[in-house]
Amino acid sequence: MDVFGVDIGGSGIKGAPVDLARGELSEERFKVLTPTPSTPDAVADCVRQVVRHFGLPVGPVGVTFPGVVVGGTTRTAANVDKSWLGQDAAGLLGERVGAPVTVLNDADAAGIAEMSHGAGRGRTGTVIVLTFGTGIGSAVFTGGSLVPNTELGHLELHGHDAETRASTRVKEDEGLNWSRWAKRVSRYLAHVEMLFSPELFVIGGGVSRKAEKFLPLLEGVSAEVVPARLENSAGIVGAAMAAAAAGVVPAAAA
The missing domain is CATH 3.30.420.40 (ATPase, nucleotide binding domain)
Structure with a gap:
């Protein structure tokens, strides 16, 4: 069924x-x-x-x-x-x-799926799944267990709600090319990494289908960064x- x-x-x-x-x-x-x-x-x-x-x-x-x-x-x-x-x-x-x-x-929900069937499967350290779309959603896992409702897209970044600077919608609304958007995402990921020290970031949302356009452009992040396997x-x-x-x-x- x-x-x-x-x-x-x-x-x-x-x-x-x-x-x-x-x-x-x-x-x-x-x-x-x-x-x-x-x-x-x-x-x-x-x-x-x-x-x-x-x-x-x-x-x-x-x-x-x-x-x-x-x-x-x-x-x-x-x-x-x-x-x-x-x-x-x-x-x-x-x-x-x-x-x-x-x-x-x-x-x-996206994180649960990725940890069971996708990019986070088998990972037992701290894993953060981030979904980029209208806003930025987050799912934090440690030891395979979810910390619910983290809402890390609302972290303050340079005086702004992070998702108002680095979401996919902002990229489209402001006409940002992949390079400029990747710089914003890099700053956001570095900020989250400083707070949580994850071993892995999984990038989800519709933009995960175009990972090859922005993942190579990310910088200043020590953790592994991979696209969501289940995509959108x-x-x-x-x-x-x-x-x-x-x-x-x-x-x-x-």
């Missing part, structure tokens, strides 16, 4: 059924644009659309959210509508899709894994 994963982002909402054993999408993902304004009701309708695209019946669903999530409730909302603050996301989405829903931070599907895979871990998936399926 496959488990469904949905990845809510600041610009798009995408999902697919996931083969948990292989850590891969079992069908091509389906994506819709994140609504404007991105209120809970509007986003929930989009999540329902993505899930129902694959037909019924709908089994357990894992959903990522671009912000801090505690016990299924969204605590921050940096890149979506502020009405998400304090929202029972698991309850709302579960009611809308008609199935049990597990909600977690988007970068945490990591969040979907990790969401499905979280649904399984939450105990909403029958043991035979997980």
